[in-house]
Amino acid sequence: MPAGQGTVYVTTGGGGRELTAVGTSSFTAHAEAGFHFTRASVDGDLLLLQMIRVDGSIGDWTTLVKGPGVPNATCGDGLVNQAGETCDGADRAACMGSCQSDCTCAPVCGDGAVNQASEACDGNADAACPGLCRADCTCGTPSEFVILAPIADTYIEAGTEAGWDHGAATFFDVDAKPTGIAYLKFDVSGVPAEVVSARLTLHCTNSSIDGGSVYPVGSSGWIEGDRTGTSSASAGGPGLKWTDVDTNADGVIDGLDTSPFVPDFVHGIRMLGVVTSRKSVTVDLTEAFRSGPGLYTIAIRNDASDGATYVSREGTAASQRPQLRLQLGGPLAGSTTTSSTTTISSSSSSTTTSSSTSSSSTSSSSTSSSRTTSSTSSTSTTSSTSSTVPTTTTTTLPASGSSTYQAGVRA
Numbered sequence: 001m002p003a004g005q006g007t008v009y010v011t012t013g014g015g016g017r018e019l020t021a022v023g024t025s026s027f028t029a030h031a032e033a034g035f036h037f038t039r040a041s042v043d044g045d046l047l048l049l050q051m052i053r054v055d056g057s058i059g060d061w062t063t064l065v066k067g068p069g070v071p072n073a074t075c076g077d078g079l080v081n082q083a084g085e086t087c088d089g090a091d092r093a094a095c096m097g098s099c100q101s102d103c104t105c106a107p108v109c110g111d112g113a114v115n116q117a118s119e120a121c122d123g124n125a126d127a128a129c130p131g132l133c134r135a136d137c138t139c140g141t142p143s144e145f146v147i148l149a150p151i152a153d154t155y156i157e158a159g160t161e162a163g164w165d166h167g168a169a170t171f172f173d174v175d176a177k178p179t180g181i182a183y184l185k186f187d188v189s190g191v192p193a194e195v196v197s198a199r200l201t202l203h204c205t206n207s208s209i210d211g212g213s214v215y216p217v218g219s220s221g222w223i224e225g226d227r228t229g230t231s232s233a234s235a236g237g238p239g240l241k242w243t244d245v246d247t248n249a250d251g252v253i254d255g256l257d258t259s260p261f262v263p264d265f266v267h268g269i270r271m272l273g274v275v276t277s278r279k280s281v282t283v284d285l286t287e288a289f290r291s292g293p294g295l296y297t298i299a300i301r302n303d304a305s306d307g308a309t310y311v312s313r314e315g316t317a318a319s320q321r322p323q324l325r326l327q328l329g330g331p332l333a334g335s336t337t338t339s340s341t342t343t344i345s346s347s348s349s350s351t352t353t354s355s356s357t358s359s360s361s362t363s364s365s366s367t368s369s370s371r372t373t374s375s376t377s378s379t380s381t382t383s384s385t386s387s388t389v390p391t392t393t394t395t396t397l398p399a400s401g402s403s404t405y406q407a408g409v410r411a
């Protein structure tokens with residue numbers, strides 16, 4: 001637009017809590033349903049807006065420039081602002097470790113890839129020793145691990161099934177419409193050793209953009225029940241029901257409910273992320289299993305009306321049932337093995353964020369701002385904040401359907 005002749009308005013999504021599928025239109029540069037926030041960076045005549053996902057990666061960005069020139073983005077300018085940059089100096093939200101001079105994340109143990117000479121394996125990248133990767137990225141021995149099945153699992157659901165017992169169902173749902181929350185109970189009382197890492201694997205049977213977030217539950221005193229949740233015969237079963245937890249019957253489970261089975265939504269442990277039907281998903285829940293021997297309950301809730309479904313412990317295929325794999329800090333009880341366990345590092349390297357508290361949701365993060373500007377530029381005169389009237393507008397457009405962006409477009 002001509003210099004000094006208008007105001008650019010930028011509308012950014014976020015807020016709310018439920019993810020919904022998003023579409024595209026003729027002027028959409030990027031559309032994505034995901035948890036994110038928008039970061040605005042102002043540097044002189046440059047305004048950079050970025051969609052930052054929960055994992056710190058950048059989903060989309062757009063740049064507005066006042067004045068004649070668009071400064072060249074470089075690796076080293078301290079902002080993730082061009083294709084190929086995962087980080088840049090201190091701007092490294094997507095990195096578990098530091099940012100390297102080439103603007104990529106430095107490899108660390110815990111990033112899920114075997115990418116350092118010291119790593120034999122890393123999380124799910126365990127081809128060198130399937131199922132036996134230690135938290136310190138070395139290969140362990142079978143005696144260091146135990147695999148636990150849940151001793152109970154179920155889900156509770158608002159609405160017409162609020163009084164239903166789903167304890168014997170072959171699956172469990174997490175969903176936001178109606179709200180469905182899954183509960184899994186594990187008995188770690190027979191494991192008298194430090195839990196160095198705990199990884200839960202679930203088998204998904206219904207894809208979702210939000211597989212759910214995992215939360216601790218303070219009490220394991222709930223009953224699984226014996227109804228399958230497939231008919232109204234499930235009403236009134238002995239198992240945990242929505243109506244048991246939503247004690248004030250307002251249709252929402254939160255801190256206003258007095259049930260001991262209200263999940264601790266303030267201390268989310270981990271997100272499952274996008275989950276795909278017929279695939280397994282594994283999450284690191286180490287921090288939830290650090291209290292020593294005993295019973296543990298975790299709950300899974302998502303924020304998408306696009307619900308996810310997982311195989312329960314009653315699932316037909318044993319290999320698809322939930323599994324909690326524990327790496328122990330000492331030999332198993334009764335085990336006579338001594339040598340192989342001495343090298344176990346108890347300094348768990350699983351750091352990570354319990355990112356699930358970052359809220360917001362939705363929708364197309366940014367549309368092409370060349371359209372946006374042209375449609376809003378002409379008449380408005382006042383607008384407080386915009387002393388930054390751009391004379392040149394740069395917008396980032398998708399290069400070719402990928403997530404890499406490049407070219408600036410003059411408005």
Ligand SMILES: [Ca+2]
Pocket residue numbers: 073074075076077078079080081082085088
């Ligand atoms: Ca840069």
Ligand SMILES: [Ca+2]
Pocket residue numbers: 107108109110111112113114115116119122
């Ligand atoms: Ca690694």
Ligand SMILES: [Ca+2]
Pocket residue numbers: 152153154166167168169224312313314
């Ligand atoms: Ca069950």
Ligand SMILES: [Ca+2]
Pocket residue numbers: 245246247248249250251252253254256257
């Ligand atoms: Ca309630």
